[in-house]
């Protein structure tokens with residue numbers, strides 16, 4: 001229990017630090033985001049509007065930094081992340097809320113799929129090392145060396161342009177209104193195949209290699225030999241003894257990789273103009289949209305933290321030796 | 327009455343590596359284990375004791391390959407050659423016929439499973455008809471048998487001490503009441519008191535259950551106490567084979583003589599301790615003739631040319647065999663080997 005408490009405090013402190021950094025950065029950066037917005041609207045904003053903007057963004061020059069900070073936390077708990085410049089006057093929270101499900105669904109499913117498939121293949125070829133199965137290794141080495149954007153572009157060129165089987169970009173058919181009806185869901189699924197497929201292809205190799213190597217290491221452990229000597233069925237030795245131990249580092253790696261779904265998706269969403277958080281971040285960067293960037297960074301940080309927590313929990317569940325400290 | 331054999335190893339040969347210069351780790355090893363007997367195998371580190379165990383049970387890890395020989399197990403339906411069994415037959419036979427306590431018994435338990443589960447899974451695999459409750463009961467019984475509280479079936483391996491883990495391994499090996507129990511240096515990582523305790527436990531169980539034991543160690547004095555027969559190994563070959571008491575009193579091979587004198591005797595008069603000069607040969611580039619000749623205090627010219635085979639001793643003592651040219655017709659044995 002003391003272990004759990006310690007971890008909880010650790011996460012709280014980290015979360016606090018992340019939010020605080022998020023608060024400080026735009027305030028020490030050169031330039032004035034409100035000024036930038038005013039310039040964009042080329043003087044079409046009244047003085048009143050400008051003042052309310054400063055207040056809205058929490059950049060009121062008359063308020064002390066401390067009261068700004070307290071204010072910032074207050075608004076954060078109310079779910080208010082300010083207004084986006086790019087999508088003015090949509091609140092940042094709404095922009096993120098619209099784009100986040102796309103990313104989480106697409107990359108989340110792709111990541112889980114990639115992890116499951118990669119780990120399983122890794123178990124197989126690690127167990128049968130020194131046979132034909134090792135022939136897969138050069139292929140995986142090649143796949144893991146290919147840069148994602150290149151893979152994405154090749155996929156678009158071949159499967160969306162040369163043979164136009166799949167759409168080139170977007171998350172759904174532009175003629176449809178988003179909603180939960182069969183036509184729209186079908187269209188969304190159809191649009192997700194290329195992005196998800198390329199994400200799986202580019203990340204599966206890492207899981208295969210990692211698992212294979214761990215399998216090879218664990219296969220020579222004494223307890224695996226004992227399991228063989230006991231005459232247990234091969235599947236039981238392979239999964240219950242070898243893979244069960246080999247998967248431990250793999251699982252924490254996976255939990256951590258979940259944290260990078262949001263940030264790591266940037267390139268994919270740029271290549272496929274996919275309406276997720278990465279694409280929004282890309283637009284926000286282009287438009288110097290500080291509130292939106294800040295909001296997305298906050299989400300990314302929280303995602304990494306949550307993933308770390310998952311990794312902790314998973315490890316404690318899977319490895320009895322870590323429970324010792326609890 | 328000649329005792330019945332349970333396990334017969336004939337001309338077993340093992341190489342490590344497949345290339346141009348493999349390591350010949352075992353070269354024509356023959357051994358017979360009889361019903362109810364304790365067979366001791368001794369020899370310096372690296373002489374191939376563990377390799378023998380792995381090869382005879384077909385657990386040899388790559389790059390080890392069995393290049394010849396046979397391993398006959400005398401079960402209830404006559405002898406079978408373990409090396410020629412199908413995978414399925416082998417799995418079915420393992421642990422029922424021959425159970426092993428490995429050298430690395432510290433890491434022999436799966437760290438993520440409870441002890442109970444590891445004790446019962448072999449029972450479940452070989453006795454599919456048994457109920458969960460029966461297996462659990464058996465696991466408790468086994469732990470009690472080796473002097474561990476039965477509640478410990480709920481423990482994870484890391485919660486046990488080294489000696490307890492070792493005893494769990496012995497309990498595990500007894501789970502199916504095997505006909506042969508192989509102990510490969512089961513106690514090297516433990517302190518002397520614990521070593522004795524565990525060994526006494528095994529011997530007690532043997533008296534009760536009547537299985538045969540192959541006991542491997544490089545502690546010859548310990549071996550002489552517990553074993554009925556002893557085989558002395560050197561560089562992948564057996565150089566001497568005899569009853570334990572005979573080896574102790576009258577070693578017939580210069581290597582056995584050296585080995586006995588590199589340990590203090592447990593009982594009886596003190597003898598001056600003398601190690602064996604030099605180190606074991608490189609198995610990839612063995613000396614011609616007798617592999618022990620470069621280190622042998624009694625080496626003759628012929629020893630570097632002719633490889634000695636395991637044969638009768640000079641005095642033709644029954645049940646004794648030795649691989650040394652000193653024992654050929656017309657040679658006189660040095661005093662140290664002829665008492």
Ligand SMILES: Nc1ncnc2c1ncn2[C@@H]1O[C@H](COP(=O)(O)OP(=O)(O)OP(=O)(O)O)[C@@H](O)[C@H]1O
Pocket residue numbers: 342343349351369370371372373374375376377378388389390429511544609
């Ligand atoms: N994978 C391998 N590749 C090459 N040589 C090996 C391999 N494994 C073992 N050997 C060699 O085979 C020989 C026998 O090794 P083995 O483990 O059987 O010795 P041992 O008698 O059990 O020694 P110890 O008393 O230290 O346990 C050694 O000389 C070792 O160098």
Ligand SMILES: [Mg+2]
Pocket residue numbers: 375376377429510511
């Ligand atoms: Mg050994």
